[in-house]
Amino acid sequence: MDEIKAENILFSVVIPTFERPNDLRMCLASLSPKIQGKQILHELIVTDDSRSDACKQVVINEFPKALWGKGKGKGPAANRNKGVNRASGDWIIFIDDDCIAQPGYLLAYANAVEENPTVDVFEGRIFPDRPRQTWAEGCPANEHGGLYWTSNLCVRKSFFEKLKGLDEQFEVAYEDVDFAYRAKRANANLLFVRDAQACHPWRSVRQGGKNWKNKNYESADFKRFLRKHDPSEPEFSFSRYSRNLLRMATYDFMTCVLVYRMRGLDILVFQMLVTFKSMFDILIHNRK
Numbered sequence: 212m213d214e215i216k217a218e219n220i221l222f223s224v225v226i227p228t229f230e231r232p233n234d235l236r237m238c239l240a241s242l243s244p245k246i247q248g249k250q251i252l253h254e255l256i257v258t259d260d261s262r263s264d265a266c267k268q269v270v271i272n273e274f275p276k277a278l279w280g281k282g283k284g285k286g287p288a289a290n291r292n293k294g295v296n297r298a299s300g301d302w303i304i305f306i307d308d309d310c311i312a313q314p315g316y317l318l319a320y321a322n323a324v325e326e327n328p329t330v331d332v333f334e335g336r337i338f339p340d341r342p343r344q345t346w347a348e349g350c351p352a353n354e355h356g357g358l359y360w361t362s363n364l365c366v367r368k369s370f371f372e373k374l375k376g377l378d379e380q381f382e383v384a385y386e387d388v389d390f391a392y393r394a395k396r397a398n399a400n401l402l403f404v405r406d407a408q409a410c411h412p413w414r415s416v417r418q419g420g421k422n423w424k425n426k427n428y429e430s431a432d433f434k435r436f437l438r439k440h441d442p443s444e445p446e447f448s449f450s451r452y453s454r455n456l457l458r459m460a461t462y463d464f465m466t467c468v469l470v471y472r473m474r475g476l477d478i479l480v481f482q483m484l485v486t487f488k489s490m491f492d493i494l495i496h497n498r499k
Contacts, residue, residue: 221324222253222317223298223368227282227290228308232265239274241312251317253304258282258294266308288377288386291361295368295376303368305361310337310409319406320365330400331370335363335407346467346475348413356403359391363409370399378439384429385436392440416478433489437496449497452490459483 224242228235242255259266260282270279280297283289295303302324323333337353351360374393377386445451467479
């Protein structure tokens, strides 16, 4: 990345990372001027929650123009906020360290910003690197927008600061959901930019997904979200979660058996148990 003055920077690309140096290397390479061109002025900011120095060495030795900083060690929300605190651009682009920005990624966001001056939040397309092979893998795909996934999100910095950033009380989950909820209540203008594309690989959910300790954290974050917002929207209702559980027990079960030949069935059962627990949490919350 060429040396540029802070006042000329349009985008600050914030990349939170945790113990994935090889993925980080590919992500940073996909955002280089060689791939994205030199016409869009931007800076790359890596916030690192890793315990080792592997990710730091990737940045320092291979991408010296990128900014590296130690994260807060308090989860993804805190890590992203730390990156925004160092940002010089008028716009913040969040992208995950295991995403690959496609050619024209920055240009697509730049065109969207120029053509839509009243929009506060832009979402880019997120697509997987291959067809799904088992139920025991996940990808935060976004083909139509409205999800606010921070795997590929562009936010006006002043609007992000107005909302006081991502809520760091959410340790492992629901920081995206919380931000989306607050943005909608603030009447944010949202636009989906399909040409701002990022490829996100399928990831095994066995290590983190089928783990009661992690899911207990996620459950705590869900209850924290309910207490904070007391949401009345249908997507957070007991009936919606009931329908989700019914779908999982029927359509998803048959898909897992017939399409994936029962690969990942244990994960599906585990997810059903977590959904049932969320239904219980909603009931308890509604009775208070």
